[in-house]
Amino acid sequence: MRVRIGALELRSPVMTASGTFGSGAEYSDFFELSRLGALVTKGVSFERWRGNDSPRMAETPSGMLNSIGLQNPGVEAFCAKDLVWLADADVPVIVNVVGHSVDQYVAVAERLDSEPVVSAVEVNISCPNVDAGGMAFGTSCSAAADAVRAVRAVTTKTLIVKLSPNVTDVTEIARAVEAEGADALSLINTLLGMKIDTRSLRPTLARGAGGLSGPAIRPVGVRMVWEVARSVQVPVIGMGGIMVAEDAVEYLAAGATAVAVGTATFVDPLSAISVIDGLQQFCAVRGIDRVADLTGAAWPERTS
Amino acid sequence: MCSAHRPALESVTVISNERLAEHVGRVVFEAPRTAAAIRPGQFVHLRIARGAAFILRRPFSVFRAGGGKLEVLYQVVGAATLALAEAEPGDGMDVIGPLGHGWEFPGGMAHALVVAGGLGIGPMGMLVEELARLGVASTLAQGAHSADRLLARDVFEDACRHVEVATDDGSAGRTGLVTDLMDDLVAADAPDVVYVCGPEPMQRIAAAKAAQAGIPCQVSLERLMACGVGVCLSCVVETTSGLLRACVDGPVFDASEVAWVGAGEAAVRQ
Numbered sequence A: 001m002r003v004r005i006g007a008l009e010l011r012s013p014v015m016t017a018s019g020t021f022g023s024g025a026e027y028s029d030f031f032e033l034s035r036l037g038a039l040v041t042k043g044v045s046f047e048r049w050r051g052n053d054s055p056r057m058a059e060t061p062s063g064m065l066n067s068i069g070l071q072n073p074g075v076e077a078f079c080a081k082d083l084v085w086l087a088d089a090d091v092p093v094i095v096n097v098v099g100h101s102v103d104q105y106v107a108v109a110e111r112l113d114s115e116p117v118v119s120a121v122e123v124n125i126s127c128p129n130v131d132a133g134g135m136a137f138g139t140s141c142s143a144a145a146d147a148v149r150a151v152r153a154v155t156t157k158t159l160i161v162k163l164s165p166n167v168t169d170v171t172e173i174a175r176a177v178e179a180e181g182a183d184a185l186s187l188i189n190t191l192l193g194m195k196i197d198t199r200s201l202r203p204t205l206a207r208g209a210g211g212l213s214g215p216a217i218r219p220v221g222v223r224m225v226w227e228v229a230r231s232v233q234v235p236v237i238g239m240g241g242i243m244v245a246e247d248a249v250e251y252l253a254a255g256a257t258a259v260a261v262g263t264a265t266f267v268d269p270l271s272a273i274s275v276i277d278g279l280q281q282f283c284a285v286r287g288i289d290r291v292a293d294l295t296g297a298a299w300p301e302r303t304s
Numbered sequence B: 001m002c003s004a005h006r007p008a009l010e011s012v013t014v015i016s017n018e019r020l021a022e023h024v025g026r027v028v029f030e031a032p033r034t035a036a037a038i039r040p041g042q043f044v045h046l047r048i049a050r051g052a053a054f055i056l057r058r059p060f061s062v063f064r065a066g067g068g069k070l071e072v073l074y075q076v077v078g079a080a081t082l083a084l085a086e087a088e089p090g091d092g093m094d095v096i097g098p099l100g101h102g103w104e105f106p107g108g109m110a111h112a113l114v115v116a117g118g119l120g121i122g123p124m125g126m127l128v129e130e131l132a133r134l135g136v137a138s139t140l141a142q143g144a145h146s147a148d149r150l151l152a153r154d155v156f157e158d159a160c161r162h163v164e165v166a167t168d169d170g171s172a173g174r175t176g177l178v179t180d181l182m183d184d185l186v187a188a189d190a191p192d193v194v195y196v197c198g199p200e201p202m203q204r205i206a207a208a209k210a211a212q213a214g215i216p217c218q219v220s221l222e223r224l225m226a227c228g229v230g231v232c233l234s235c236v237v238e239t240t241s242g243l244l245r246a247c248v249d250g251p252v253f254d255a256s257e258v259a260w261v262g263a264g265e266a267a268v269r270q
Helices: A075-086 A102-113 A141-154 A170-179 A215-229 A245-254 A263-267 A271-286 B032-037 B079-085 B124-133 B153-159 B178-189 B200-212 B265-269
Strands: A003-005 A008-010 A014-016 A057-060 A063-066 A093-097 A118-124 A158-162 A184-187 A191-194 A209-213 A236-239 A258-261 B008-021 B024-030 B043-047 B058-061 B064-066 B069-075 B092-099 B111-117 B137-144 B162-167 B193-197 B217-220 B236-239 B242-245 B252-254
Touching (some): A014 A271, A075 A093, A093 A102, A102 A118, A102 A141, A141 A158, A184 A215, A209 A215, A215 A236, A215 A245, A245 A258, A245 A271, A263 A271, B024 B079, B032 B064, B032 B092, B058 B069, B058 B079, B111 B124, B111 B178, B111 B200, B124 B193, B137 B153, B162 B178, B200 B217
Parallel strands (some): A014 A258, A093 A118, A118 A158, A158 A184, A184 A236, B111 B137, B111 B193, B193 B217
Antiparallel strands (some): A191 A209, B043 B092, B064 B069, B217 B252
């Protein structure tokens, strides 16, 4: 079940998706975190971010909208509390890094570089729920390249870049950040969406629009992973609506090297573990020796 | 890793499911682990159906727990609670629980006033039973739209020293808001603590009345939530200590710590 992402060798290809797992403490009541391929934390900014007004969440068909707005205590508090707790967790830690400006991304990445508990950073240039930064960096090739180049210069960790689906051509962005030294790409972040409350005739979320996640977006994620994985050399981490192992198989066959489970964890805290067990079973039944052999299995040149 | 009071996932079975009033029901689950672990004011995060278009769990106060059973009062407000209303004995579901910070029982308490509006009666069964067990005399002020929506009165007639009701349409008790009952009850009983649950505007009024009388007040707040365990930050509540999570820091809060400005939206949006 081992896969390689940059300098990281993971015992399993299944991670948690940022923002759906906190820093792990809450879900450690439910399973041993060491079973995960990696734990991806909630987004961490340089200073404390308050997040958006409530309501911040709305359920939609086969999914949910959120506009949390990356509420987090800032990198110092994160290092003092979350990383100290994670030091004993025996799981590779990938810290999701957010900022309103290139300087802020750099400041967080720089601060994390001296933390041995951190295995990799995931640069989040794709959050749709903040006014400045976030997705603004992930929807323009030059802005994405600027952010990644600056972070690459200050981090020795494996550098993952999380891409937005809210673009016309995701492969352009993917190639731009690969050229700046990204070790891997993760996609997709949430899709911009909106729900209207038909009683008040106002958007249900205080912010108006939010990010759509859950099984509703899986086909979009699978398609984008297919496109990106065929356009770049670096490994792709696929995510978006993975609920069960077969969903992870779709992403792997589309070209992903690893996958992340997000919204499914809210539904069932053991989802990531079920996906790991199910993948193992899938490989055993199909006589697949290494899960890495599934990557790109659906590509035309592999199936002809 | 799984100490008795930590939240866990438990498969549960519907034992009974009855309609109490229009759009209101009571479901009883066989849920031995959660029933043994849960404290008054805590909640469970219930997965009602699999394969439905709604995928998220729904948080429910536990009305009563004991003998391996959980009793939940619910109101049909959407597709998920409609599915719950249609559940039949023998149906399987699962809960995450017990969750959250429940009611506090300060030492030296002699008398408590319990104020519940509508489905705000939901977390009050365990509360009044615990108060009775502790030897605290409790008075319930219960409000509802009409007499037929004053739920589970038998439980309170048993456990409370005194019950007063108010209805919007005057079909039982005083005509008006449940909070209209408070002034007389506070004067008569001099309660040491006021416990409140109901629509947020009603909670705000009840909290203000308690504050005016100088009586500590606890409120159980309702918020939309996704994870229920403190991760997703959907259910945050503005407090004097900043944003706190209703699912782990609440649902019960000290009313004096809740920043009520702008409150009420949650109730309107239900």
